[in-house]
Amino acid sequence: MSFWYNVDTGQVETDENRSRGEQVLGPYATEAEARAALDTAHKKTEQWDSEDRNWNERGVSGTGEGDA
Structure with a gap:
């Protein structure tokens, strides 16, 4: 059985009672x-934002690969 989190209601749902909306x-x-x-989701977003910042700080063209 799978468990789902409904953002609108703040409730955990199962496959049997899962809402079909986009907010799941x-x-x-596990429950x-x-x-x-x-x-x-918040932790993953923070991690991805940090990785994006690090990527942007390095610069795409600063690698030396493909530069003329």
Whole structure:
């Protein structure tokens, strides 16, 4: 069974009662993982933003590859 987190209601849902709206995150293997969905998404977003900042600071053309 999979678990889902409904952003609109703040409730964990299962495959049997899952909303079909766009505001459902998942699937997750456990109810606990689904309950932590917003925290997990926030942490991943912060990580990706940090990686983007690091990428942008290095610069795309500063690698020497393909530069004439």
